[in-house]
Every structure is written in structure tokens, then in C-alpha cells.
Amino acid sequence: MKMLLNGEWVDRERKIMVRDPFDDSQIDTVPCATREDVDKAFEAATKGFEIAKKLTVYERSQILSRTASLISANFEDFARLIAMESSKTIREARKETSRCINTLTVSAEEAKRILGETIPFSSFPGGEKRHGYYYRFPIGIILAITPFNDPLNLVAHKLGPAIAAGNAVILKPATLTPLSALKLAEALLEAGLPPLVLQVLTGYGAEIGDLLVQDQRARMVSFTGGVEAGMRIVKLAGLKKIGMELGSNSPVIVWKDADLDWAVKSCVSGAFWAAGQNCIGVQRLYIHREIYEEFKEKFVALTSSYKIGDKLSEETDMGPMITEEEAKRVEVWIKEAVEMGASLLTGGGRKGALLQPTVLENVPENANIHKKEVFGPTVNLYPIDDLDEAIRKANELPYGLHAAIFTRDVDVAFKTILNLDCGGVMVNDSTDYRLDSMPFGGVKYSGLGREGIKFALQEMTEPKVVCFYLP
Numbered sequence: 001m002k003m004l005l006n007g008e009w010v011d012r013e014r015k016i017m018v019r020d021p022f023d024d025s026q027i028d029t030v031p032c033a034t035r036e037d038v039d040k041a042f043e044a045a046t047k048g049f050e051i052a053k054k055l056t057v058y059e060r061s062q063i064l065s066r067t068a069s070l071i072s073a074n075f076e077d078f079a080r081l082i083a084m085e086s087s088k089t090i091r092e093a094r095k096e097t098s099r100c101i102n103t104l105t106v107s108a109e110e111a112k113r114i115l116g117e118t119i120p121f122s123s124f125p126g127g128e129k130r131h132g133y134y135y136r137f138p139i140g141i142i143l144a145i146t147p148f149n150d151p152l153n154l155v156a157h158k159l160g161p162a163i164a165a166g167n168a169v170i171l172k173p174a175t176l177t178p179l180s181a182l183k184l185a186e187a188l189l190e191a192g193l194p195p196l197v198l199q200v201l202t203g204y205g206a207e208i209g210d211l212l213v214q215d216q217r218a219r220m221v222s223f224t225g226g227v228e229a230g231m232r233i234v235k236l237a238g239l240k241k242i243g244m245e246l247g248s249n250s251p252v253i254v255w256k257d258a259d260l261d262w263a264v265k266s267c268v269s270g271a272f273w274a275a276g277q278n279c280i281g282v283q284r285l286y287i288h289r290e291i292y293e294e295f296k297e298k299f300v301a302l303t304s305s306y307k308i309g310d311k312l313s314e315e316t317d318m319g320p321m322i323t324e325e326e327a328k329r330v331e332v333w334i335k336e337a338v339e340m341g342a343s344l345l346t347g348g349g350r351k352g353a354l355l356q357p358t359v360l361e362n363v364p365e366n367a368n369i370h371k372k373e374v375f376g377p378t379v380n381l382y383p384i385d386d387l388d389e390a391i392r393k394a395n396e397l398p399y400g401l402h403a404a405i406f407t408r409d410v411d412v413a414f415k416t417i418l419n420l421d422c423g424g425v426m427v428n429d430s431t432d433y434r435l436d437s438m439p440f441g442g443v444k445y446s447g448l449g450r451e452g453i454k455f456a457l458q459e460m461t462e463p464k465v466v467c468f469y470l471p
Contacts, residue, residue, distance in 0.1 A: 006044040007195035033203030038211045041199040048168035048196035064108035066191035100153040107160030132467035138166035140219035149277045151177035161456035170199045243449040247279045248401030250431035251394035256288035258406035270430030276377035280402040286390040292383040320353035327355045330376035337367040401442035402431040
């Protein structure tokens with residue numbers, strides 16, 4: 001596939017191979033963008049912003065609605081492409097495609113709700129003869145940098161609000177999974193988006209990432225990825241808006257009165273969705289000691305029944321990690337934890353990029369697999385005796401994206417909600433539940449700002465005050 005630059009689909013002599021992580025077969029190639037391409041992208045986006053901001057709200061909304069319809073009409077093609085280039089099974093890929101359609105549809109709706117307010121200037125002496133209001137205006141060029149784990153919907157989460165607001169966008173999709181983003185760009189152009197409004201640069205972050213982030217023509221960086229990369233962006237970005245979703249180490253508390261079967265089913269799915277490469281995936285499970293053994297038995301049994309392998313098979317529950325190197329990293333962390341005293345309850349085996357879904361207990365708190373974001377198919381079980389202990393342990397790591405509590409007791413639920421340090425608390429659901437229209441983001445090392453279309457629109461616009469003096 002080619003990349004979108006200055007209104008044209010362009011190629012480059014130097015290519016990047018896009019491979020299927022299941023068998024390492026080549027799917028396609030994309031151009032390797034150069035330093036010169038970065039400058040061209042900003043020049044084109046500068047012109048594109050002049051076009052984008054003049055589009056009427058109706059036009060922006062219609063473009064996004066038509067794009068959603070095009071994806072719906074080519075649903076299986078999008079799903080198969082996601083499944084081929086990423087870690088997702090075909091069933092997981094279909095869900096992501098459905099979510100992308102919803103993300104764009106909501107973006108089209110929210111384009112019509114970028115509202116302002118009247119301002120009571122007479123509320124302070126001297127303002128009696130003044131009347132006015134504020135409205136929100138687009139900020140300019142949005143630099144969007146997206147990860148590999150949701151190669152379609154997380155791109156839509158950046159492009160949808162940016163276009164709805166009247167901004168231009170330069171998109172740098174994940175090097176490992178650029179094809180879904182390019183296919184989405186094709187759909188946007190077919191739906192009527194003026195080509196200069198969107199640039200898609202495919203390339204290596206190590207080569208063009210710093211140039212993109214440092215360029216002061218970008219008025220906002222919207223980034224989803226790792227903490228280390230996020231910290232580097234903060235240092236390099238200069239005076240511009242920054243929105244970041246940086247991952248987590250999500251805790252779940254299972255209280256003694258929980259619906260055990262539902263908690264097990266929900267948390268197994270939450271731990272191993274997309275081979276655990278999920279920023280809100282379940283990583284730490286704090287289970288009341290009275291139900292710990294029963295929960296463990298059911299959790300291990302369901303995990304052990306998971307079918308791993310060919311992503312395009314309807315029978316497969318979990319596919320490979322994104323690369324064999326990543327699978328090896330998590331395998332090393334599992335072995336390290338066991339050597340430090342953890343018990344391996346199931347899983348731990350690896351074949352290429354396929355890593356068995358893994359459950360551990362007695363994990364030392366200084367083990368990498370406890371204290372860091374694993375981003376792989378592992379989960380740790382811990383018995384707890386009281387709620388305060390569970391909340392304290394849930395909060396003790398420097399992450400705070402999502403957390404969860406399973407309980408039938410409303411007092412337990414509300415105490416937990418009020419005391420967990422995170423951006424979202426799921427009650428009787430695993431941490432990996434997300435509605436694409438809700439505010440999404442975290443505290444501490446989990447990020448800055450919020451995504452979710454309405455909330456991203458606030459980040460991607462600014463208020464302009466208008467005041468009339470009427471003598």
C-alpha cells in the first residue's frame with residue numbers, strides 16, 4: 001500500500017515489510033517515510049487546515065457518516081485486515097471494526113454539538129453595557145501517533161474528533177500495523193474528505209518520530225503508547241497541547257459476595273483479549289480469601305481451555321503476540337517471577353509469537369510481571385482479607401487507567417469507587433470494558449487528558465470569547 005502525502009498516494013524506494021505475526025508471512029509493504037516527507041506533510045497539512053476549518057459542520061458530519069457506512073459495507077474486509085496484521089483473532093477483529101463504525105458515527109453526531117455559551121458580562125461592575133458569548137474553534141494541525149494493538153479503532157479515535165472539529169491531521173500509524181489505518185484513510189477520501197486535510201506517514205518512529213513531535217506547526221500531539229515514549233514526547237514537544245494514553249497495570253478486586261462465575265468469565269476475557277496486549281487488560285486480581293480457592297480453580301480451568309493459534313479460524317480464542325521478540329520478553333518475565341518464588345498455575349509455554357495464556361500466584365511485588373505493564377497474556381492472583389488492603393494494593397503502583405470491583409454490596413462498591421486512584425472504575429465488569437463515547441484516560445503514569453469523542457473534541461478545540469460593548 002502507499003502512504004497519503006500532499007493529496008496523493010505516494011510510494012518510496014525504501015519499503016517496510018508488514019508481516020502476519022502468526023507465521024511471519026509478508027502481507028504487504030508500505031513506504032518508509034523520510035525526513036523530507038515530514039516537512040512535506042506539514043506543508044500540506046498547513047494548507048489542509050485552511051480547507052478543513054472552512055468546512056461546514058454539516059459537511060464534516062456527512063464525511064464521517066459516509067465513512068462509517070463505507071466501513072460497514074466492507075465490514076469483513078476491514079476485519080480480516082486487522083486480524084492479518086495484528087494479534088487479534090477474526091472474532092476480536094470484527095468487534096474492533098464494529099467499534100470503529102460507532103466511533104465515526106458518534107464523531108459525526110458530536111460535530112453538531114461543539115457548543116458555546118453566552119457570558120453574563122454584567123455580573124461584575126463595569127460590564128453593564130457589555131454582551132457576548134464564546135464559541136469553540138479548531139486549533140490547527142493535530143499530530144496523531146497510534147499503537148499496534150487496535151490498528152483501526154484507535155486511529156478512528158484520533159481522526160474522528162479531529163475532523164469533526166475542523167482540524168487537519170498528520171497520522172503516524174504503528175510501524176507494525178499500518179494497513180488498517182491506510183484503509184481507513186482511503187474510506188475517508190472516498191467519503192469526501194478533502195485530501196490535504198489528512199496526511200498518513202508510514203515509517204519508523206526512531207527516524208521520523210522526533211521530527212514530527214518537535215515541529216511547532218503541530219498544535220497538538222495525540223499519542224497512544226508506552227510510558228517511556230510518552231515521557232520523551234513531553235520533553236520534545238515544546239509549546240503545544242498534549243493528549244496521552246500511556247497504558248496501565250489494571251487491578252481487579254473480587255469481593256466475597258461476587259457472582260463468581262461471571263467474575264471468572266469476565267476477567268479471563270479481560271486478561272487475554274488480543275493476547276493481553278490491551279492497555280486496560282486485567283493484570284492483577286485481588287480476591288477475597290474466603291472465595292480465593294474456588295475462584296482460582298474456575299479461573300485456571302477456563303484459561304486452560306483457551307484455544308490459541310490461527311487468528312482467522314473461528315474457533316481460535318487467542319492469537320499470537322505482535323512479534324516473537326515481544327513473546328520472548330514476556331516469557332522471560334514469567335520465568336523470572338517463578339525463579340523469585342511465584343507459582344505457575346497454567347500456561348507459560350511459547351512457540352514463536354504464540355505465548356500460552358498464563359496464570360501466576362504468589363508473585364513477589366518486586367517482580368517485573370507484578371510492577372510493570374506486561375502487555376502480554378499473563379495475570380496474577382492475590383488473596384486479600386479486607387477491602388482497605390485490596391484498595392491499598394490496587395493503588396500502590398504508579399498507574400491509574402482502569403480498575404474494577406466485583407460485588408453485590410453497594411457500600412463496598414462506592415467505597416471502592418471513591419478510593420481507587422484511576423480514570424475509570426468498572427463495577428461487576430472487567431477493566432477492559434470501554435464505551436467509545438465515554439471519557440477515557442488515566443492518572444499518574446497512565447496519561448494526560450481524555451479521549452472519547454466529546455472529550456477529545458474539547459482537547460482539539462479552543463474557546464474564543466466575543467464581547468460587544470453596546471453604549
